Amino acid sequence: MTIWWLVLILAALGSVGIAFIWLAVNVSGGKPKAKDAPNSYEEAAEQDVEHIFNEDFREELRNRGRLHFEKIIGENAMFLQQDLRLTTSQLNEYMKTEITRKLKEEFDKYEQSIMDAKQLAIESIQKTNAVIDEQRQQLSDQVQKEIVTEKQQLLQHFEQNMADIVNHYVLAAIGNQIDLTDQLEYILTDLEANKQAIIEDIQHGA
Amino acid sequence: MAREQALVLPVLVASPVDVGRLQRELAAIDEVLVQLALRQGGSETKMPKTSHLMDQIVSDNQLNLLQEADRKKLAEFLELVKTKAPVLHMSFGADPSVGFMEKLMAWLRQNISPYVLVTVGLQPNIGAGCIVRSTNRQFDLSLRQDFLNKRDLLMNKIIGGQAEVTA
Numbered sequence: 298m299t300i301w302w303l304v305l306i307l308a309a310l311g312s313v314g315i316a317f318i319w320l321a322v323n324v325s326g327g328k329p330k331a332k333d334a335p336n337s338y339e340e341a342a343e344q345d346v347e348h349i350f351n352e353d354f355r356e357e358l359r360n361r362g363r364l365h366f367e368k369i370i371g372e373n374a375m376f377l378q379q380d381l382r383l384t385t386s387q388l389n390e391y392m393k394t395e396i397t398r399k400l401k402e403e404f405d406k407y408e409q410s411i412m413d414a415k416q417l418a419i420e421s422i423q424k425t426n427a428v429i430d431e432q433r434q435q436l437s438d439q440v441q442k443e444i445v446t447e448k449q450q451l452l453q454h455f456e457q458n459m460a461d462i463v464n465h466y467v468l469a470a471i472g473n474q475i476d477l478t479d480q481l482e483y484i485l486t487d488l489e490a491n492k493q494a495i496i497e498d499i500q501h502g503a
Numbered sequence: 504m505a506r507e508q509a510l511v512l513p514v515l516v517a518s519p520v521d522v523g524r525l526q527r528e529l530a531a532i533d534e535v536l537v538q539l540a541l542r543q544g545g546s547e548t549k550m551p552k553t554s555h556l557m558d559q560i561v562s563d564n565q566l567n568l569l570q571e572a573d574r575k576k577l578a579e580f581l582e583l584v585k586t587k588a589p590v591l592h593m594s595f596g597a598d599p600s601v602g603f604m605e606k607l608m609a610w611l612r613q614n615i616s617p618y619v620l621v622t623v624g625l626q627p628n629i630g631a632g633c634i635v636r637s638t639n640r641q642f643d644l645s646l647r648q649d650f651l652n653k654r655d656l657l658m659n660k661i662i663g664g665q666a667e668v669t670a
Contacts (some may be wrong), residue, residue: 460657464650468630475631477595477603484633485610487644491635492614498637499589499616 299391303384310377317366326363510580512588513559514608517621521556522585528557530579533574589616592636594624596645 350358488495518520531551553561553568560566566573591611599607604623611619626634629645636642650657 353579433514456658456661458508459661460654463657463661464654467629468647471630477597477599478630481603481606481633484607484644487632487642488610488635489614491642491644494640495591495635496616497643498640499619 299384299387303380306377306380306384310427313373314370317369320367321362324358326334510577511560511565512584512612512618513556513563514605514612515556515559515621517604517608519585519590519620519622521587522581522620524554525556525560526578526581526585528554529568529574532557532568533571533578536571536574537570539669578579584618584620588618588620589638590620590622591615592622592624594626594629594634594636596625596627596629596631598625599623 516525528551532553535551560577561568564577566577568574568577593607604621608619608621611621624634626645629647630650631648632645632649634641634643634645
C-alpha cells in the first residue's frame with residue numbers, strides 16, 4: 298500500500314511541475330494580438346500597457362516568476378525529499394518487517410521440519426532400540442539356556458568321570474593287594490549266585 | 504557222556520590243553536606198549552615217564568595202562584571230554600595259583616558239571632573277582648563291574664559329602 302502512495306505522490310508532483318512549466322511558457326511567450334485595432338483608445342491603452350509592461354517590467358516579472366518557480370520547485374523538492382525519505386524509511390521498515398516475517402515463517406517451517414525429522418529419527422531410534430533390546434533379550438535367554446545345558450552336561454560328564462576316576466583309583470589301589478586265594482570265597486559266592494544261569498547256558502548252548 | 508560215567512576227571516585236569524597233553528601222553532604210552540609187544544625178547548625197552556596228571560587220572564579211575572582195554576577206555580574218555588565237555592573261560596586279575604585252581608575246579612565240577620574245563624585268561628584291570636564266559640553268555644563277576652553297578656551309590660556319597668562340606 299505504501300508503494301501506491303508513493304506512486305500517487307510522484308504523479309501529483311509531476312502534474313504540478315508540468316502545470317508550472319506550462320504557466321511559465323504562456324506567461325513569457327504571450328504577444329499582443331490587437332496591434333491593428335482601429336480604436337485609438339485601444340491603441341492608447343496598448344501603448345500604456347506597453348509603457349507599463351515594458352521590457353524591464355517584464356524582465357522583473359520573469360525574474361519574480363522564476364524565483365517563485367524556483368522557490369516552489371525548491372519547496373516541492375524539499376517535500377519530495379522528505380516524502381522520499383519518509384517513503385524510503387517506511388519502505389525500509391516494510392521491507393524489514395516483511396523480510397523478518399518471511400524469515401520467521403521460513404525459520405518456523407524449517408524448525409518444524411527439523412522437529413518432524415527429529416521426531417521421526419527419535420521414533421526410529423526407539424523402535425530400533427526396542428528391536429535390539431528384544432533381540433538382545435532373546436540372545437541372552439538362548440545363551441543362558443545353552444550355558445545351563447552345557448553346565449549340566451559338563452557336570453554330568455564330571456560326575457561320570459569322577460566315578461570312573463574313583464573306581465579306577467580304588468581298583469588300582471587294591472587290585473594288586475588282594476591275593477586270588479583271598480578272593481576265592483568272593484568268587485565262589487558270585488559263581489553260586491550265577492550257577493543256574495551258567496548251567497542253563499551250558500546245557501542249551503551250541 | 505553217560506557211557507563214560509564211571510571215569511572221573513581229576514581237578515588237576517582243568518583245561519583243554521591238559522586234556523590234549525593227556526591224550527598225547529596216552530598215545531605215546533600206547534605206542535610204546537605196542538612196540539614192546541612186537542619186539543623180540545631180550546631187548547630193552549624204555550617206558551615213557553608219566554606225568555602227575557596221568558598218574559592222578561589213572562589212580563582216580565583205577566586203570567591199568569598196561570591193559571589195552573583200559574588205555575582204549577581212557578583214550579575214548581579223553582576224546583569225549585575234549586569234544587563234548589563244557590568249557591568255561593575265566594579271566595582273573597592275576598595268574599591263579601595251583602591251589603586256587605584246584606579249589607575252583609572242585610567247586611565247578613561239583614556244582615556246574617563233573618567234566619567242565621576252564622581256560623584261564625588275564626585281565627589286570629578288573630581289580631578283583633573274575634569274568635566268566637560260557638558258550639553264549641558272559642558273567643562279569645569282577646569288582647570293577649560291582650563298582651559300576653554301584654556308581655549311583657558312589658555319586659550320592661560324593662555329592663552328599665560335597666553338600667556337607669559346602670554347608
